[in-house]
Amino acid sequence: MKPEYAGREQTLAKHFILEKYLQSLTFKLLLGGYSTLTYVDGFSGPWESRTDDYSDTSFMIAIRVLKDAQAQLRAQGKNKTIRCFFVEEKAKAYAQLHAAVMQHHDPARGFYVYTFHGKFEDAVDEIVxxxxTSFALTFIDPTGWTGYEFDKIARIMQHQPGEVLLNYMFDFINRFTAWDDVKITASFDGILGKDWRSRLDSTLARHEAVQALFAEELRKAGKFGHVLSTPIAKLSDRQHFSIVYGTRNAEGLATYREVEFSAMKAHGMHRHEAKQAMREAATGQADIFAMAGLQPPPPIETQVKGYRREARVWLLDQLRTQGRAFPFSAVWQAMIETFMLRRTDARQVCAELAKEGLIANTWRVNGSRKSTPGDDDIIGLTPPSITPGSDTATVAG
Structure with a gap:
């Protein structure tokens, strides 16, 4: 792990997701026919940077990724335009931001950098x-829960084509939404809606209900087809924040889940290494298992096994409740939005259920040798069978 992220493992995970998703998105878009990509950072900072060149900040990570992608495409004879828009309210931070990013403003090469000194909500007209008409990825990374009221930034979130990555300050919000202070309660209206307390899901724990309501309000405000949430924990194993992702594109959904898996795998190992270093510093003894090269399995892989078991039950319940079959394209999108799984996991869930005779193996008909379903294959329960000597239909398997 880079030394500048020591004690900030959760920030490293956040930056990993931003970097890898932006990298994947840029190449897919610009190779797929888009001529221009705009990156918007609503709360740029810098905050807690430990490097002279700000390489551990979201704005510099974005510039590096975007400039590298543009250069690679130019080497292939593809000239693409990149625009970056950075917003910062605090005067000192803005001065540092402006000096750092404007060095990369290069209109001659189609790389444009814009800055705005003020509130994110006040920058909407300029951002628009x-x-x-370009594709826009908007990154919203506030220090609290204000400054991005959904009705005030709706034009940015609803821009099509476009997506949003947002840092939901779980720990902070969880503490303050428990207060009964009228002013504090009202301060959440901008992201949770009016009378939000009365609209919380009573079947969920309060912190889960608040985050679920936030996700639903984000979905409505941005008119997103899919909203996902990635929990990021501190060394104490307590959730610190969540990266919330809003998109209208199925391929974006699949790409994000792939990036998320890689990020959580790396985050798990970084947290393990940090905890191990803390133990060694406290006890003066090295971890003999680590010295032998034996590392525990990354937590995300253990979690995925659990999510796949839950997804099996969920899928069978959906098929029985709906009383109909669905194309796999609809199944995997709903499944990986509901569970922290990838498209490949959804394929494996269906393959396992088919092997057990619980759903029909439609992807192996007519001599096909496919082992897992494709988007157009139909996912449905196996047809009921008739028990010999009886006219009562029962579900096979």
Whole structure:
């Protein structure tokens, strides 16, 4: 792990997701026909940077990824335009931001950098002008829960084509939504809606209900087809924040889940290494298992096994409740939005259920040798069978 992230393992995970998703998105979009990509950072900072070149900040990570992608595409004879829009309210931070990012403003090469000194909510008109008709990825990374009221930034979130990555300050929000202070309660209206307490799901724990309501309000405000949430924990194993992702594109959904898996795998190992270092510093003794090269399995892989078991039950319940079959394209999208799984996991869930005779193996008909379903294959329960000597239909398997 990079030394500048020591004690900030959760920030490293956040930056990993931003970097890898932005990297994947940029190449897919610009190789797929888009001529321009705009990146918007609503709360740029810098905050807690430990490097002279700000390489451990979201804005510099974005510039590095975007400039590298543009250069690679130019080497292939593809000239693409990149625009970056950075917003910062605090004067000192803005001065540092402006000096750092404007060095990369290079209109001659189609790389444009814009900055705004003020509140994110007040920058909407300028952002909309810069974005124009391009694809926009908006990164919202606040220090609290204010400054991005959904009705005030709706035009940015609803921009099509576009997606949003947002840092939901879980720990902070969880503490303050428990207060009964009228002013504090009202301060959440911008992201949870009016009378939000009366609209919480009573079947969930309060912190889960608040985050679920936030996700639903984000979905409605941005008119997103899919909203996902990635929990990021501190060394104490207590959830610190969540990266919430909003998209209208199925391939974006699949790509994000792939990036998320890699990020959580790396985050698990970084947290393990940090905890191990803390134990060694406290006891003066090295971990003999680590010295032997024996590492525990990354937590995300253990979690995925559990999610796949839950997804099996969920899928069978959906098929029985709906009383109909669905194309796999609809199944995997719903499944990986509901569970922290990838498209490949959804394929394996269906393959296992088919092997057990619980759903029909439609992808192996007519001599096909496919081992897992494709988007157009139909996922449905196996037809009921008739027990010999009886006219009563029963579900096979």
């Amino acid at each position: 002008k810069v974005v124009g």
